[in-house]
Amino acid sequence: MTANPYNTDLDRNPANHQPLTPLSFLARAACVFPEHTAIIHGALRRSYAEFYARSRRLASALAQRGIGRGDTVSALLPNTPAMLECHYGVPMCGGVLHAINTRLDAAIIAFQLDHAHSKIVIVDAEFMPLMRQALALANVTPLVIQVDDPEYSGPRSAFSGQDYEAFLAAGDPGFAWLMPEDEWDAISINYTSGTTGDPKGVVSHHRGAYLLAQGNALTTSMRKHAVYLWTLPMFHCNGWCFPWTLSAIIGTHVCLRQVRAKPIWDALADEQVTHLCGAPIVMSLMIAAPAEEQRVLDHGVQFFTAAAPPPEKLLADMKTAGFEVTHLYGLTETYGPAVVNDWHDSWSALPSEEQARLKARQGVRYLPLEGLDVLDPETMQPVPHDGTTMGEVMFRGNVVMKGYFRNPEATRKAFAGGWFHSGDLGVVHPDGYLQLKDRSKDIIISGGENISSIEVEEVLYNHPAVSVVAVVAMPHEKWGETPCAYVELAEGCNVETDELRQWCRDRLAPYKVPGTFVLTAIPRTSTGKIQKFVLREQARAVGRGI
Known part of the structure; x- marks a missing residue:
């Protein structure tokens, strides 16, 4: 192979190459x-x-x-x-x-x-x-x-x-x-x-x-x-x-x-704030503040949110109050947001219901991210852009982490096939916009905080009256999601849900404590595996008042 002539005698040196650092x-x-x-x-x-x-x-x-x-x-x-x-x-x-x-x-x-x-x-x-x-x-x-x-x-x-x-x-x-x-x-x-x-x-x-x-x-x-x-x-x-x-x-x-409503509104008005970020709960906090705490803004403000998509009414209220809301998506492994719901001007003329549907999507890659796709994790091939075929969301580029510190096995798994595996499941719409559909690791996002269902389950398993437990996400008007614990008691045991709640409070950070406990027989497959998808559907129905 012939050497590239543009590399001959043209080497890196301190005058033409410096490490990038913020x-x-x-x-x-x-x-x-x-x-x-x-x-x-x-x-x-x-x-x-x-x-x-x-x-x-x-x-x-x-x-x-x-x-x-x-x-x-x-x-x-x-x-x-x-x-x-x-x-x-x-x-x-x-x-x-x-x-x-x-x-x-x-x-x-x-x-x-x-x-x-x-x-x-x-x-x-x-x-x-x-x-x-x-x-x-x-x-x-x-x-x-x-x-x-x-x-x-x-x-x-x-x-x-x-x-x-x-x-x-x-x-x-x-x-x-x-x-x-x-x-x-x-x-x-x-x-x-x-x-x-x-x-x-x-x-x-x-x-x-x-x-x-x-x-x-x-x-x-x-x-x-x-x-x-x-x-x-x-x-x-x-x-x-x-x-x-x-x-x-x-x-x-x-x-x-x-994060309190009055200081936020005061800062927005008094300091002429132009941008802020936060989970949907921050928007809810602001909109739900008493009228005497809210301020009339004489300028537009950009609000960038992640986690669960904001409800349509909340988006409408934020727009009336002078905020333009943009949905972002990313992970700790991608330095935070690496996907943005880039808004098209023509979408602003659509009915509010259609705008809310479009805003619920996570979007397209950030400019410094080289690759974003939804792939079949077995074949590593992209799923069809039909808005229905699910696969795993994967990232590639310079804004993906170095790896997991002192954990080579987890790093190897995360980068298998030359992509970072997010563990999130999603679809790609015909226009190329990504939308999340589920979280393969059963992560619960409450008020922007990640909660491990496994961590909560382990705490409950240590209670002497608990035989089987499964923790899933339940929709919550304020926090987006909260943990819901389905508990099957050991034979001959009785326990009140308040006791289980206190048990968790004594062993977990407050935001990780389940908001709801359900004492019930937990559904399993023929091989004994807990059917979490059944419980998730039950929790969604209860959380939405169905």
């Missing part, structure tokens, strides 16, 4: 627009120059404590400026950011800290009791740094460790931060919900974060200096990479410790 977005923003407001948090206003300097201080202080390439720094923080600083400062010294879901229980957090070999944890004062419980169960003994957020007015327990502001003060604001040695280097690790056992650590790289962050801006048509409200937790897939997107467009982050 850290460069902040450096550019601070250089070009140093005085532009980067962060708003209550009364706090912080410029891009300050944001950059504080992130470099954090990187410097972490390096002084021995954090280098490949070391894990964990963060148990709400949507505050400190969490934004962690998204830059941790990887600026070569570290890998592990953002922890604040709704998890201590045992799961302890597992994650051990599995990721965490060396430092940065914890908001509100969650310090939870972190103490987790560390008591963990094998690692990381340095603990506490953040005292001025917007937090709740109880503070005694703490003798390192204060975050004092920690930053010891750092150098001019720290020469590290570019990744390779854009394939890890920038973060995020844990799945553990649907088939222990949670899996999803490793993301600098290249993917760079591309997805830019893809967000292009897909959502975010203009320069857009104002973004943090209703989506930053611990979810690194906030879908929006902590990095906002620096690329020199936008403004409006932080919120808690």
Whole structure:
């Protein structure tokens, strides 16, 4: 084969090839627009120059404590400026950011800290009791740094460790931060919900974060200096990479410790918010707020949602209130959203029922995603684009994870056949738009949070009166879905559902506790396998009041 002449004597070198990293977005923003407001948090206003300097201080202080390439720094923080600083400062010294879901229980957090070999944890004062419980169960003994957020007015327990502001003060604001040695280097690790056992650590790289962050801006048509409200937790897939997107467009982050209706409406109106993301429950919360809490907006707002499709009435109410809602879809393994329901102008003239049907579809691939299809997992061939033939949703491209940390077998299975297997079942419509139909791993999505049915079942199986249990999703007006537990009691045993509910409350995070318990004989196949599809249909009928 003849050598490509355009490769002869034309090699990569530092002048023409640099690793892609979203850290460069902040450096550019601070250089070009140093005085532009980067962060708003209550009364706090912080410029891009300050944001950059504080992130470099954090990187410097972490390096002084021995954090280098490949070391894990964990963060148990709400949507505050400190969490934004962690998204830059941790990887600026070569570290890998592990953002922890604040709704998890201590045992799961302890597992994650051990599995990721965490060396430092940065914890908001509100969650310090939870972190103490987790560390008591963990094998690692990381340095603990506490953040005292001025917007937090709740109880503070005694703490003798390192204060975050004092920690930053010891750092150098001019720290020469590290570019990744390779854009394939890890920038973060995020844990799945553990649907088939222990949670899996999803490793993301600098290249993917760079591309997805830019893809967000292009897909959502975010203009320069857009104002973004943090209703989506930053611990979810690194906030879908929006902590990095906002620096690329020199936008403004409006932080919120808690997702509450009045602060959301006030921020939308007072800070001229242009974009926000969240599960449908966030929209329901806003629309259901008392009239005195809602504000009349003098500008349009883009709302990006995932999880279950919003009901038609909720979409109509959001449109009346001045919001344009767009449906996204993705997974932790794809850095967050990698599929968008790209809207055609002509669809806006259709009847509302037809618009709702179209909005319920997940859509087409993000610009930085190279491949999206629904394949037969046995033959790896695409299913017909007929809107009815189901297959498994699969992804391919630079915004797919590196793999699962310290889990080569799970990684091998996930990438079998050269595609990432999502485990979600879907169809493709004739116009090429994807629509999910089921979740092959029986994941329950409640208020945007993933709940493992297996985890809940294991807890119930430990109750002495329980013989057989099956947990499925039940539709819920507020949360989208909640767990519904079908329980078959052991012979000669009696138990009230309230006792089972309390049993779960004592052993699970609150949002994982089933909302409904049904004491019944559980249907099985001739080989004894539980017929979950029968139970799902029953739960759907009950949840919809049929």
